[in-house]
Structures are given as structure tokens and as C-alpha cells.
Amino acid sequence: MLVMLLGSALLGVAAGAAAQSAVRVVEGFDDPGRWRLQVSEGAQARLNRVGGADGGRALCLQADFGDLPGSARFSAPLPLSLAAGARLISSSRGEAAQAQLSLQLVDGQGRRIGGHRHGRELGSRWQPQYWALADFSDAAGNVAVLPQAISRVELHLAAPAGGKAQWCLDNLAVQAGDDDADEPFKPVALADTATALQQRMVDGRSDTLWVSSGVKQQTVSLDLGRERDVGGLLVQWAAGLRADRYRVQASSDGRRWQQLRRIEGASGNTDRLRLGPLQARYLRLDLEDGPNWRYGIVDLLPQPAAFGRSTEVFLAEVGKQWPAGILPPSLSGGPLEWTVLGAQGAVAPAWFSAQGSVETLPGSFSLEPLLQIDGQWLSASQMELSPQWQAGAARSHWLHGQARLEIAASSGNDGHGRPWLRLRYRLSNPDRASHRYALALALRPFQLHPAGRLGDLAGGAGWIASIDAAPGRVEVNGRTALLAITPADAQFASHFDAGLAMNLLRGAQLPATRQAEDEQGLASAALIWRKELAANGNQEWEVWLPMAAAGQVSDKVPGQFQASTLAGEGWVLPGSQGQALVMAWQAAVGRMRAERAGPWLRRDSRRAIGAGNRDAMAIADALLQADQVDAVVPWLLARIGSGSTGNCDLLAHWAQAAARVQAAHGWTIDQQAALQPWLHDSLARYQPAGACAAQAQAPAAAVALGRLLPAAEPAVEAVADEPPVLAAVSDTGKEAVPAPVTVTPAATALAVMVPGEPVSLVQRQQIWEGALAQLDDQLPAGWQRWVRGQSRGLLDARQAAAQVQAIAAIVAEEQDDHLRLLPGLPATAWRDGRLQVPGLLTRWGRLGVQGRREGDDWVLQFAPGLQAPPAGLVLDWPFNTPPTPAMADGQAVAWQAGRLHLATLPAELRLHLPAH
Incomplete structure (x- = not known):
């Protein structure tokens, strides 16, 4: 093995101390108790202790994501101060050909930077894995600014296509930057034949060349003078004298060689070979065959470490x-x-x-x-x-x-x-x-x-x-x-x-x-x-x-x-802005359904596991709101099918989501029966002695759970709290569960509305403009843009959920005991034409409404499927002139302080619009 190794402290192989930059081991991966293991929803993972690269102990992450994309991470406190130009080196092995590996550094304020490696780089034997800080980026893809002090390290394994993966690590080390890293290579060439011409291969001139004697199998070597970081090699052949088949090997001592590449059937006069990153003093070409009876080389040009740091960097360089x-x-x-x-x-x-x-x-x-x-x-x-x-x-x-x-x-x-x-x-x-x-x-x-x-x-x-x-x-x-x-x-x-x-x-x-x-x-x-x-x-x-x-x-x-059918088809909102919002609604719902198997964590989530779980809940809410019950039911069944949870915030969310599915008649008889054990266990947690009784959301959650009970169901007694459902287990016996979950409402203009108070004309406009602000006016609906160094336009499913929630706020807003109708439709929109909402799911069922102008009247027609809330439906007058009585199913209904209260849902509501 090359002395691209890290010294005996890291891989158990002696390295030339004079040739290498200082290496400092900062983590041995021998104490699993320090590490916190977390997984995305639907995945299982375990940390196992195994024999390490240096004869000690190491950790192996074994993950099973099933058929769903997902990710796992393990993290630990690790105070670090890193200098510019440094790199991290881990000793790794495993089997994760379809996965992505990333190492992330987090400072005390939670800011993170990180780098990626492909899982296919792992093999069955321990080998070094290089993480150059120069290649690290932040969450938006910007070049990373190195924090002054690192407080935590996180290692992520992500499987975009699901399946099983293993990643074993031993000895994370910091290697200081090489002061001579930018120094040009000055190799000395050594050939088996035509030795008088051999230095022509390294003189950097295009008008000189080395031509071998007529021996098919021969060797050409380069001595770099000392051990150097090498990224690749350019081989410039003389016309008609290239080798069709040859091997490239490297060594640090000239005795032990490692094969890096085998080239067969290459074309052209220049071979651009990615070899690294590696540390070596010697490079060797074993020439085996070619179209001519001899070989000719114009130049052999070793490339710096950056050339081979990643496939992407290599291709970008070659692509010039x-x-x-x-x-x-x-x-x-x-x-x-x-x-x-x-x-x-x-x-x-x-x-x-x-x-x-x-x-x-x-x-x-x-x-x-x-x-x-x-x-x-x-x-x-x-x-x-x-x-x-x-x-x-x-x-x-x-x-x-x-x-x-x-x-x-x-x-x-x-x-x-x-x-x-x-x-x-x-x-x-x-x-x-x-x-x-x-x-x-x-x-x-x-x-x-x-x-x-x-x-x-x-x-x-x-x-x-x-x-x-x-x-x-x-x-x-x-x-x-x-x-x-x-x-x-x-x-x-x-x-x-x-x-x-x-x-x-x-x-x-x-x-x-x-x-x-x-x-x-x-x-x-x-x-x-x-x-x-x-x-x-x-x-x-x-x-x-x-x-x-x-x-x-x-x-x-x-x-x-x-x-595939288009979610949200049939929506109409007034005016050209309304049309843009409808297209954004359709695109956002389509993206959530496409990027998620229901709300499960998908491949392009840029968030940590805990935030990913919060995202899943927000996405589930948005999909339900958009009447996409079929996309949420499998996810929800998987979450609650294993029993209740000790996390009261999570339990409250499950309860509200399950009740919303019930309101849409989304549970089959068999599914309702399967829910009963979880339902009884969860209700007990909201009894006076239950674990969640003191939570602020307890009343609403208990009511939501109560809606799932069969008729005349007896009350349940409180029981002692139980441990949370495990999502991952480490071999120390310590439980490793998902990060704490807090339901975070989407940032929409709903914050401008005060419960129980009428929606003002200014607030109406704010809600409408708040939905428009979610759009990118530089892009057609449904499209996204990426520009290096910018995060603008990088929609993921969580952002799509925020769009859906902002647009839904225009049509309806749920209060504890009533439903506000059209709180975000400004006065101008009422005059602009048609309104059509085929289905917006609320806790009281599906709201379907159509609106149209008939002369000076605005006519709203409601579809069956919505039960009147306890305090009815509320519509606030959208104009600054006094209203005239409305007509609900032909009966006059008076406005009270600019507000219309409807105890039951009418089939038709007719409003007389004021003159301009």
C-alpha cells in the first residue's frame, strides 16, 4: 500500500515523516457511547464495534432503508481548530455503492460546512479517505468559509434509491496543508530502453520526444524527488506511437507498488488520467501493447492533488x-x-x-x-x-x-x-x-x-x-x-x-x-x-x-x-396573478408528490435528520390540505402502526393528521380497526395523569383523537408513560432516536390575522401578496434554477409545502371552532372573474367552492362534503363600503359588523358587490 497512508497512528503503516505534513489523530471511533445515531423516517440503522485498521476498535454504521430513499447520520462533540489548506483523513471501508457519504463540521452557532464522497469508493479493506477543506461548501453550495472553531462532527450516509449500506470508520486525522503543494513537479524519468532520450519525457517541450526500442513490454518510471500529493497524470504520445494497453502504478519507496489504473483502447494523442488524490514519490507506466512496434512519448506531466480530488473536479479540468x-x-x-x-x-x-x-x-x-x-x-x-x-x-x-x-x-x-x-x-x-x-x-x-x-x-x-x-x-x-x-x-x-x-x-x-x-x-x-x-x-x-x-x-x-394526473387540476383564482398562483399550486403539489413517497425523506433534502422529520410533518399537512390523502395515508400508517410515542408534539401532529384523513373518509374499515390500539394508547396520554396532559396542544389533540373513536366508545384510563419508539439502536444498548421534533408552522401571511377578529382589507392584501412572494417571478411556474454560488430557486418539497400553505390561506383559514372563507382574496380579485377550488381539505371535511360574477352579484356555490364547524363559517366583507344583505339559499342573511356568520353550509351564497 502507498504511503498515502497516515502514519502508524492512523493505519498502522510507517510513513516517511520527513516527506509528509504533520498528521494529528483527533478521533479514534473506539467509544460508541460518544456518538448519537439518527435516521430518516422508515429507515433502520445500527452502530457496531469492529476491529480497526490499526488493531484497535472502530465503528461501523449499518443501515437498511428498504425501498425508500433515506439517510442516517452519527455525530459527536469534537472541538477542532483548523487552518486553511488543511484536510481531514479518515480510514474507511464498507459497502455503499449506491450511497453518498458526507462529512460535516458544525460550529457553536449551528452553522455547518461539509464535503461529499461517493460510497462506491469504499472497499472491503481499510483505506484512506481524503476530505479537503478547500472542497467544502455550505448548504447552498457556496464555497465554505472555515469556522474559527468547530464544536461537532457529523457523518452522513444517504441512499437516494434505498437499499442497504455499510460505512466503517477508524481514526479521523487532521493533516496540515503542504507548504510546497503548489510547487511545480520536477520529475526524473527512467526508461527500460533508449535511456539516452528518457529525460525528453519530462523536459516540458513539445518538439522533443522519447522513442523506445522495439520491445512490446517495457516500463517507464518517474521519480518526483520526494513524496508528493498527486492528483493525476497527462501522457502525451507521439503520433502513431501510443500504447493501446498499459498500467499505471505508484509507490512511496520504489519497492511496494499499487496499481492505480489499467488503460485499454484509449484514443487520441493525450491521455488524461485521474489517479488520486494520493501521496507517492514514484509513478510507473507498464507498457504492454500498441499499434506500432515501438512507443513514443512527448511528455509525462504529473498533476497536482486538486486535479484528482473528485470526479467532478477532474471532469471540469479535462472539459476545458x-x-x-x-x-x-x-x-x-x-x-x-x-x-x-x-x-x-x-x-x-x-x-x-x-x-x-x-x-x-x-x-x-x-x-x-x-x-x-x-x-x-x-x-x-x-x-x-x-x-x-x-x-x-x-x-x-x-x-x-x-x-x-x-x-x-x-x-x-x-x-x-x-x-x-x-x-x-x-x-x-x-x-x-x-x-x-x-x-x-x-x-x-x-x-x-x-x-x-x-x-x-x-x-x-x-x-x-x-x-x-x-x-x-x-x-x-x-x-x-x-x-x-x-x-x-x-x-x-x-x-x-x-x-x-x-x-x-x-x-x-x-x-x-x-x-x-x-x-x-x-x-x-x-x-x-x-x-x-x-x-x-x-x-x-x-x-x-x-x-x-x-x-x-x-x-x-x-x-x-x-x-400521471395533475394534482390540483380545476383550480381557478381570479386575474393573471391568480392564474400564476394556481400554476404554482399545481407545481408545488406535484413536486411534493414526486420528491416524496408521501412525506418520507427524499433524496434532495438539504436538512438534518431532525429538521427532515419536521419537514415530513409540514409536507404531510400540505398534502392533506391539498386533498392528496392517498399520498399521506401510507406514511401515517407506518408512523403510528408501531404504537404511540413519548414525543407529545409528534403525537399531537399524528392525531390531527389522522383526524383530517378521517374527515376526508380516507380510512378504510380495516385501517380504522388497525388504528384502535394506537388510538386508545394515545388518548390515555391526554388524560389528567397522562404524559401529554400539560401540553398546550393537548385539548385539540384529544378532540382530534376522539373523532377517530367508534360511536359510544367508552372512555380510556390514563396509563404510565412508555419509552419512545426506537428508530435506531447502537451496540452500547443506548437508545438512539430521531432528533427532537417540534411542529413549526409555515411562514405565511396568516400571522397577520388575529383569532376571532375580522380580516381587514390590508390583511387580505397581505395574505394575497404573501402567497405571491413565494413565487420566483424570473421563472415559469414549475421550473427551478440553479446558479453556482446561489441558492435562489432551489425548491425542495418543504418549500413546496410552504407554497401550498400560503396559497391555501387565500381560500380558507381554520380557527378552533370556525372556518374563515376567502380571507386572502383582496377586493380587486372579487371583481376579476371566476373562482374555483375543487377541494381543500379541512378538519371538518373537504371544502369545494366555485365563484363567479353575475352582473353586480358575486355568486358562491359550495359542494357537499364539508360539515359546519361548531361556530359555523365566517366571511368578512371584502370592501370598504357597507354591505347589503347576502342571500344564502334564497334567504336573506344580515352582516354583523362587517362579518357574515353561517351556521350551516349553504349550497349557494349570493353577495351584492358595491359600485366602483
């Missing part, structure tokens, strides 16, 4: 040599606009960008289109783009003087319930002359989401270890990734060293290979369809991407397909 548009915005720095499309049973939502790129499986691949016009390939960056979002679908329009390309995406389920993303590419010729076209779909090892955010998704590079491209089908990492209705006219696959698919498309001849493997996970492929179109001609191609979990993916195009 590529044509514009080859690197996606997630790696080039943005900007990026996207929306999400969900389907029942999908592993994760599909991401669809304004450029027409698609990602359906977290951390795997993205699908990107290119268009060729008369032999010239064009990408989205060379087009005028017009993205659209509508009723459960999204479109990207490419506009060019000689072509129009519409990319339409919709998600849904086939006849067997399997989730799919359907993509249609419609090409038309707007020109008066005919043109030759080609549409290419490149499957690339990139994600749409950028790297650098603290959370459950690292973003940036994806992972394609193997790819198989056939005319009508592509497999990625052994599973069906794409099915085409019309077989492609050409297809190929390539590993990274041979070239990325989008670069190879521009070559004089396409590769003939259809299968490729890449140990770096950077393989790619492309399908190409060709068509000549006369003036005003058009052509459409269709492909399908499965969104199901592994083992449930079909290899046949669906015979039946039901597109």
Missing part, C-alpha cells in the same frame, strides 16, 4: 479542452433550469431540464439530445430555448432557423403499475429548402443536479460502469435504461479513455463498439436516427425510460400507459 456544450451545467457551473416529474412507485422523480436533458435514476446517467443539420452537430447551448411546464408534463423547444425540435416528457404507469418516463422528440423543418437531419440521444455519466450542496445528493458525476447499446434498447449497469419505439439507425458505446459519446459523434467515423466497461464509471453511449425532411416536413421519435426499482424493470415498451 472540449468543445462548448460537452460539459453539462452541473459540472460547468450552470445556470440550470429544471422541473421534476413523478410516477407512482418510482424510485425517484425524473428530472427534466430546460435543455431537454433527462435523469431518471439518482447517481447513474442522464440522457441528452443533440441535433445534426446538414452534417453539423448542434447542442442545446447553440439553440434558442423555450421551456414549458403544464398539466403533469414538461417540454423543451429548440428553435433554429433550419429546425424546430420539441422534446415532450410525461410520466405515468403502464398496465402493470410499473412507472415510466415517456419522451417524444418531434422534429420539423421550418425552412423552404430540404435538409438532412440526425437526432442523437447520448447516455452520459453525469447528473443534472450540480455537486456542492450539503444534503442527500452529491450531484455532478454519475456512474456508468457498463453500457450496452442496441438499436432499440440500452442497458446501463446491467439494467434496462432506455427502450426505443423506432430502432436507431446507428449506435455505439465507449469508455472514457476512448472518448465521451458526444465528442465521438463529431468524429469522421463513429466507433463500431456497442458495449463498454469503465472502472471509473464514466462510460457513455449514443443512439442516432437520421432523416431528410422537405420544407415543412416533420418526424417524431419516441423512447421510454423505466423509473422502477431494480428487479421490477420491464424490457418491453408499455402496451398501455396512464399519464
Whole structure:
């Protein structure tokens, strides 16, 4: 093993002290009692003690997320002072190929910075894992400002596609920055043959070269003079004299060697190899074969540690040599606009960008289109783009003087319930002359989401270890990734060293290979369809991407397909601003349903576990309010099915949510029966001697629970409190439960209203404007934007919940004993036209209302399904002139101090509007 090791204190291997910067072990992971283990909802995790890298003890996090995305973390107090340029090094092993690992540092004020590593870097043997502080970011993706003092360290394991994962750690160390890190490399070359020319490989000149003798298998080595941080190596071959097959090895002492890369079938005259980060003094190329009888090397250029610090950094550096548009915005720095499309049973939502790129499986691949016009390939960056979002679908329009390309995406389920993303590419010729076209779909090892955010998704590079491209089908990492209705006219696959698919498309001849493997996970492929179109001609191609979990993916195009319905369809709010709010409502509800399996923690949550649990409750409330009971019932059953909880805030929330489901007739008879043990246990906690009796929310929670009781149910006696339900257990026997949960109301304009007092005209306007303030006026509804260094537009499901709650506040607001109607509809909106709310779920049932102008009257019609609250319904007069009597089902109803009280819900309410 290289002396990229940390000294005997860290990994039990002696290191050259003179060659390495000072290393200080700050945590040994040998005392599990110091660590607090927490998991997201629906997950299970355990901390186990195992044998460490240095013969002592270490900790292993074992997590099982089932079929749901989730995360686990363990944290401990760890006072630290870190200097700029330092890095953390942990000794790690495990099995977490589909997970993301992150290390986060928290100061005394709760501010956090952190970095990410891919779980696939872990192996069965202990190895160093580097965390460069220069790569750390804050929660928004900004370059991190190093806190003066660290008080706590947190280690996160996130599984965007669920499943099981293990991460073992031993000895976290701090290594001071290398004062000579920026010093240029001055290597000495050593070759087996033509030794008189060997220093030409390191002279930095393009007009000199080393040419070997005619021996196929020979070695070229570099001595860096001392142990250095190395990130990679550039190998510049002489034309026609490259090696087709060779290995790269490294050593710290010239005796023990570690193989870093094996290169086969590379193309071009320059190989850009990511090797690190590692510490080594010697690099060696074992040349095995090539097209010529000898080899020629112009230059061997070692690269600094930053070159290989991460796949994203490596690709961004290498991508500087590529044509514009080859690197996606997630790696080039943005900007990026996207929306999400969900389907029942999908592993994760599909991401669809304004450029027409698609990602359906977290951390795997993205699908990107290119268009060729008369032999010239064009990408989205060379087009005028017009993205659209509508009723459960999204479109990207490419506009060019000689072509129009519409990319339409919709998600849904086939006849067997399997989730799919359907993509249609419609090409038309707007020109008066005919043109030759080609549409290419490149499957690339990139994600749409950028790297650098603290959370459950690292973003940036994806992972394609193997790819198989056939005319009508592509497999990625052994599973069906794409099915085409019309077989492609050409297809190929390539590993990274041979070239990325989008670069190879521009070559004089396409590769003939259809299968490729890449140990770096950077393989790619492309399908190409060709068509000549006369003036005003058009052509459409269709492909399908499965969104199901592994083992449930079909290899046949669906015979039946039901597109996902749009939540909130049928809503109408007055005026152009009202239309924008309706689209925002639909997009926010759609995003919550897409990003969450119900309110379960999903892959892009940027919050800690405890905050994630709070988010789940807020999202459940918003989904219920939006009449999405089916999305909440499975989550709620899972939460309360295991019994009650000692957390009174959490119990109160469960009670209110369960009662709201009951009001919507969302519980089946069997589910109601299953709820009874939890119901009786929970009611007992609100009895005078119960654990939650003194809580402020106790009366409301008890009433909510009482609504779930069958008729004539006897009272329950108080019982002693019980331990909370365990979410994770450490091997010390200590309970490790989710972070304390406090229900935090959404920040909406409802704060301006005082219970029991009429809503003023100013307050009406504030509620309306408060909902509008939740929107991004620089983006169409349903779309989000990411720009490096900014968090603007980064909506997640929690923010979507806040949007829903703010818009719902316009229509209704619940008080303890009554329901306010239309408290956020300002006077101008009453005159602007129609109002239609198909369903807004309250604790008294579903509110459905339609409003319209009839001459000088405003007519409100209410749908059945809402029970009158104890104190009835209240409507405050929305104008500054005195009201005339209203008509409820043909009967006159007087206003009292500008307020209309309705003891029962009328079928129709008619209001006479004042003159302008």
C-alpha cells in the first residue's frame, strides 16, 4: 500500500515523516457511547464495534432503508481548530455503492460546512479517505468559509434509491496543508530502453520526444524527488506511437507498488488520467501493447492533488479542452433550469431540464439530445430555448432557423403499475429548402443536479460502469435504461479513455463498439436516427425510460400507459396573478408528490435528520390540505402502526393528521380497526395523569383523537408513560432516536390575522401578496434554477409545502371552532372573474367552492362534503363600503359588523358587490 497512508497512528503503516505534513489523530471511533445515531423516517440503522485498521476498535454504521430513499447520520462533540489548506483523513471501508457519504463540521452557532464522497469508493479493506477543506461548501453550495472553531462532527450516509449500506470508520486525522503543494513537479524519468532520450519525457517541450526500442513490454518510471500529493497524470504520445494497453502504478519507496489504473483502447494523442488524490514519490507506466512496434512519448506531466480530488473536479479540468456544450451545467457551473416529474412507485422523480436533458435514476446517467443539420452537430447551448411546464408534463423547444425540435416528457404507469418516463422528440423543418437531419440521444455519466450542496445528493458525476447499446434498447449497469419505439439507425458505446459519446459523434467515423466497461464509471453511449425532411416536413421519435426499482424493470415498451394526473387540476383564482398562483399550486403539489413517497425523506433534502422529520410533518399537512390523502395515508400508517410515542408534539401532529384523513373518509374499515390500539394508547396520554396532559396542544389533540373513536366508545384510563419508539439502536444498548421534533408552522401571511377578529382589507392584501412572494417571478411556474454560488430557486418539497400553505390561506383559514372563507382574496380579485377550488381539505371535511360574477352579484356555490364547524363559517366583507344583505339559499342573511356568520353550509351564497 502507498504511503498515502497516515502514519502508524492512523493505519498502522510507517510513513516517511520527513516527506509528509504533520498528521494529528483527533478521533479514534473506539467509544460508541460518544456518538448519537439518527435516521430518516422508515429507515433502520445500527452502530457496531469492529476491529480497526490499526488493531484497535472502530465503528461501523449499518443501515437498511428498504425501498425508500433515506439517510442516517452519527455525530459527536469534537472541538477542532483548523487552518486553511488543511484536510481531514479518515480510514474507511464498507459497502455503499449506491450511497453518498458526507462529512460535516458544525460550529457553536449551528452553522455547518461539509464535503461529499461517493460510497462506491469504499472497499472491503481499510483505506484512506481524503476530505479537503478547500472542497467544502455550505448548504447552498457556496464555497465554505472555515469556522474559527468547530464544536461537532457529523457523518452522513444517504441512499437516494434505498437499499442497504455499510460505512466503517477508524481514526479521523487532521493533516496540515503542504507548504510546497503548489510547487511545480520536477520529475526524473527512467526508461527500460533508449535511456539516452528518457529525460525528453519530462523536459516540458513539445518538439522533443522519447522513442523506445522495439520491445512490446517495457516500463517507464518517474521519480518526483520526494513524496508528493498527486492528483493525476497527462501522457502525451507521439503520433502513431501510443500504447493501446498499459498500467499505471505508484509507490512511496520504489519497492511496494499499487496499481492505480489499467488503460485499454484509449484514443487520441493525450491521455488524461485521474489517479488520486494520493501521496507517492514514484509513478510507473507498464507498457504492454500498441499499434506500432515501438512507443513514443512527448511528455509525462504529473498533476497536482486538486486535479484528482473528485470526479467532478477532474471532469471540469479535462472539459476545458472540449468543445462548448460537452460539459453539462452541473459540472460547468450552470445556470440550470429544471422541473421534476413523478410516477407512482418510482424510485425517484425524473428530472427534466430546460435543455431537454433527462435523469431518471439518482447517481447513474442522464440522457441528452443533440441535433445534426446538414452534417453539423448542434447542442442545446447553440439553440434558442423555450421551456414549458403544464398539466403533469414538461417540454423543451429548440428553435433554429433550419429546425424546430420539441422534446415532450410525461410520466405515468403502464398496465402493470410499473412507472415510466415517456419522451417524444418531434422534429420539423421550418425552412423552404430540404435538409438532412440526425437526432442523437447520448447516455452520459453525469447528473443534472450540480455537486456542492450539503444534503442527500452529491450531484455532478454519475456512474456508468457498463453500457450496452442496441438499436432499440440500452442497458446501463446491467439494467434496462432506455427502450426505443423506432430502432436507431446507428449506435455505439465507449469508455472514457476512448472518448465521451458526444465528442465521438463529431468524429469522421463513429466507433463500431456497442458495449463498454469503465472502472471509473464514466462510460457513455449514443443512439442516432437520421432523416431528410422537405420544407415543412416533420418526424417524431419516441423512447421510454423505466423509473422502477431494480428487479421490477420491464424490457418491453408499455402496451398501455396512464399519464400521471395533475394534482390540483380545476383550480381557478381570479386575474393573471391568480392564474400564476394556481400554476404554482399545481407545481408545488406535484413536486411534493414526486420528491416524496408521501412525506418520507427524499433524496434532495438539504436538512438534518431532525429538521427532515419536521419537514415530513409540514409536507404531510400540505398534502392533506391539498386533498392528496392517498399520498399521506401510507406514511401515517407506518408512523403510528408501531404504537404511540413519548414525543407529545409528534403525537399531537399524528392525531390531527389522522383526524383530517378521517374527515376526508380516507380510512378504510380495516385501517380504522388497525388504528384502535394506537388510538386508545394515545388518548390515555391526554388524560389528567397522562404524559401529554400539560401540553398546550393537548385539548385539540384529544378532540382530534376522539373523532377517530367508534360511536359510544367508552372512555380510556390514563396509563404510565412508555419509552419512545426506537428508530435506531447502537451496540452500547443506548437508545438512539430521531432528533427532537417540534411542529413549526409555515411562514405565511396568516400571522397577520388575529383569532376571532375580522380580516381587514390590508390583511387580505397581505395574505394575497404573501402567497405571491413565494413565487420566483424570473421563472415559469414549475421550473427551478440553479446558479453556482446561489441558492435562489432551489425548491425542495418543504418549500413546496410552504407554497401550498400560503396559497391555501387565500381560500380558507381554520380557527378552533370556525372556518374563515376567502380571507386572502383582496377586493380587486372579487371583481376579476371566476373562482374555483375543487377541494381543500379541512378538519371538518373537504371544502369545494366555485365563484363567479353575475352582473353586480358575486355568486358562491359550495359542494357537499364539508360539515359546519361548531361556530359555523365566517366571511368578512371584502370592501370598504357597507354591505347589503347576502342571500344564502334564497334567504336573506344580515352582516354583523362587517362579518357574515353561517351556521350551516349553504349550497349557494349570493353577495351584492358595491359600485366602483
